[in-house]
């Protein structure tokens with residue numbers, strides 16, 4: 001049994017510390033730390049996550065010792081506050097709040113105003129001289145306690161509140177039908193009546209009266225918070241967010257402070273910097289005369305922080321001071337919840353704030369400039385996912401402005417940037433169903449609640465009618481970088497009939513809208529989107545990554561366009577230029593290669609290849625130019641020839657006509673090319689063993705292109721790569737012929753262009769015999785797609801039928817991830833390590849890289865770093881991802897070294 005189960009904080013002292021998140025949860029650790037550094041935090045105590053774990057292990061019972069510790073902590077709290085729980089004169093009230101080690105916004109329960117009963121509510125009324133407030137607090141407690149501790153459907157309570165508003169308040173204030181009655185308009189008498197009715201609902205539903213004993217309330221609330229840890233929505237959230245290995249939630253019992261005591265009170269949520277842009281600007285929402293849940297739930301649309309400055313300047317400046325203190329202390333952007341009680345500020349929570357990828361880079365960068373963190377720390381804080389999300393689309397700025405105006409439907413609050421189109425749906429369930437059948441949807445809700453996360457995840461974007469930038473919808477969507485617009489009050493949503501009215505138009509389920517999360521605008525129909533320019537901080541932070549990484553990053557590119565794009569993305573060369581794509585490019589080229597394949601004599605083949613030569617030369621020259629002196633690895637023809645010829649009779653006839661031959665001849669040749677197992681068939685370098693004239697043409701094209709570009713004064717570094725090699729002698733034949741073609745051409749040009757001849761390692765036999773092959777090969781490049789396929793005996797094209805089951809944690813869970821996405825480090829990686837060691841035993845400084853799809857996967861990149869590869873190669877947009885992952889690998893090395901030393 002852990003000896004300490006509850007940690008006290010208050011009056012400037014705390015038993016816990018900020019670094020005890022695992023034990024105290026994020027919220028508990030934050031409250032303790034803020035207390036220590038002198039921030040105005042209400043007093044309280046935290047029951048540890050260990051206790052939650054024990055609670056479940058013991059069949060939902062309190063572990064021994066807990067009751068005594070909670071009673072002791074409660075007495076301490078009563079001492080510090082000078083009030084007693086349940087006191088009929090001047091009662092202490094507390095909140096009972098959840099809080100795990102990882103933030104799960106809105107997923108678990110909090111109960112406010114605990115300690116109120118029929119007598120203490122009168123004490124509170126007198127003590128504050130505000131009976132309306134006291135009864136408002138009481139009705140909230142009954143609702144929250146009933147719903148979360150006793151499982152009474154919240155709607156029952158809400159419905160009763162609505163009834164009072166619609167009948168009594170509306171009549172008293174003569175509020176016309178169609179205008180909403182605000183919570184704040186309900187008066188004391190009506191609230192008394194409401195409390196009476198809520199207690200009746202409570203009894204009907206639970207067969208017990210609402211507990212008048214505050215200790216009984218406290219126990220019930222603590223159990224409810226523990227219970228919320230395993231509630232379905234919390235479990236779903238952890239699954240979606242891949243959160244595992246936590247012990248449970250802590251429980252924070254905190255003295256209540258009141259934001260709903262009048263216009264000099266209020267509550268708010270803010271970020272120390274703009275979470276969308278990262279700009280060093282205070283950012284947040286404020287709601288006067290309200291309790292915190294009103295902001296988070298998005299029940300009322302809040303005011304901007306600047307409004308707080310206007311209304312309560314002293315509070316605002318104190319908050320600004322605390323903002324600075326928090327950033328200095330935590331050395332990161334913070335998300336703060338605060339409440340103002342009669343002009344006095346209290347901070348109720350802080351945590352490192354969720355942010356857009358743009359903001360992640362900007363903040364990491366600015367914190368280095370402000371000397372709050374080091375460059376290494378800044379690098380560790382940005383993630384490969386942030387980079388991917390940076391490329392999220394915006395509405396094409398070239399789209400005609402007038403037309404855009406015509407499509408405009410409404411404006412809401414720009415909660416999460418990006419642009420997204422899809423069919424509108426009105427429930428989370430529909431969103432999931434539509435998405436499951438491959439449709440893109442926008443989830444439209446009045447407000448979202450934690451039950452909606454599944455549907456929110458499935459949607460392209462989220463649109464809500466109420467709520468601010470810190471509402472549930474905004475916070476969750478921001479975590480996923482999912483386009484989100486909130487507080488779009490022009491929407492009149494009827495989820496039941498599946499339609500919404502907006503500025504005189506009716507849109508039904510399935511109609512397409514586009515969200516511009518950057519401006520908060522909603523448009524009718526789908527709009528074209530483009531990738532945004534990269535933020536300046538990104539370029540700067542990536543330079544820091546480049547400065548520390550050892551692993552080089554190249555790109556897979558087959559065209560000058562891709563090559564240029566990749567250089568912009570920081571590629572240091574091409575690791576894989578596939579030449580066969582060039583054959584498909586135009587009708588003319590296709591015809592030439594088909595003619596070559598159909599020819600039955602060498603001469604006829606040579607003639608056909610002669611037609612391809614100028615095209616290939618031109619393509620290579622373009623790529624060499626684009627790469628401006630960087631190394632370019634060119635892979636010779638790879639796919640089986642049958643991929644180049646038509647298989648339908650009609651197309652065969654057409655081809656025959658154009659080549660002036662008989663259609664049956666075409667059909668016959670296609671028949672001949674058929675293989676039962678083409679991926680293990682006549683492909684790769686095997687083609688050039690059989691048809692060396694193909695090799696001759698490709699080498700000639702490469703070398704002549706290199707000469708052409710070199711003559712323009714631009715360096716060229718061709719690396720000629722033979723695919724699918726399995727044997728030393730095989731490569732020897734190919735390498736000799738390569739040089740026999742290349743050298744005379746070079747000699748005649750009188751230029752010095754050093755080129756190398758190497759091979760892909762993608763057949764397990766080649767990996768196994770890498771030392772023999774290294775006697776010929778000047779470089780290796782691991783083709784991990786084929787290597788995975790052949791090592792595991794898994795067909796890349798067919799494994800989709802059963803591989804998901806191998807990966808699914810809820811099913812067989814044989815692999816942690818798809819071996820075609822993230823390298824199978826143990827198996828295929830082990831084979832690679834063997835080949836690297838063997839290869840370098842013969843050629844110690846041999847250049848070795850990887851050119852499969854894996855080259856852009858962060859985990860694989862780290863493996864490649866550790867395995868001693870020279871470079872990884874990946875698609876252009878993944879180049880920055882690989883650069884960052886390579887830097888992270890170095891940071892991990894350093895951390896490991898520090899650990900070993902310590």
Ligand code: ADP
Nearest residue numbers: 095097098106110254255256257292293337349
């Ligand atoms: P969450 O984990 O969902 O953020 P919290 O425990 O922070 O839940 O509680 C939700 C809201 O309830 C807070 O934002 C805050 O405004 C309000 N609240 C919680 N505890 C107190 C308290 N002791 N005094 C006043 N308001 C509180």
Ligand code: MG
Nearest residue numbers: 296337348349
């Ligand atoms: Mg909170």
Ligand code: MG
Nearest residue numbers: 723762783786
């Ligand atoms: Mg291959």
